[in-house]
Amino acid sequence: MKLVFSPFNNDGCVILLLFIILSVTTGAFAWPYTINTWLVFMGKPATVTWYQGAILGCMPIFGQLALPAMALTWIFIGILS
Secondary structure, three states: OOOOOOOOOHHHHHHHHHHHHHHHHHHHHHHHHHHHHHHHHOOOOOOOOHHHHHHHHHOHHHHHHHHHHHHHHHHHHHHHO
């Protein structure tokens, strides 16, 4: 029976893959919403697509900041509009 968690054994690879898929999926929805909302607010056309958001979601810091940035955008746009 193994009690050691490692990203290099089979269980760790599955969990690591799930985290990557979750970051990509979250980024694909959250970053285009966040960036395009601010672009439209500033009078510019919305140009960020879902796959650009997915790429941002893969980046270490940007992946974790996707949901807080989306929530703050929703709050601030509601206040400023």
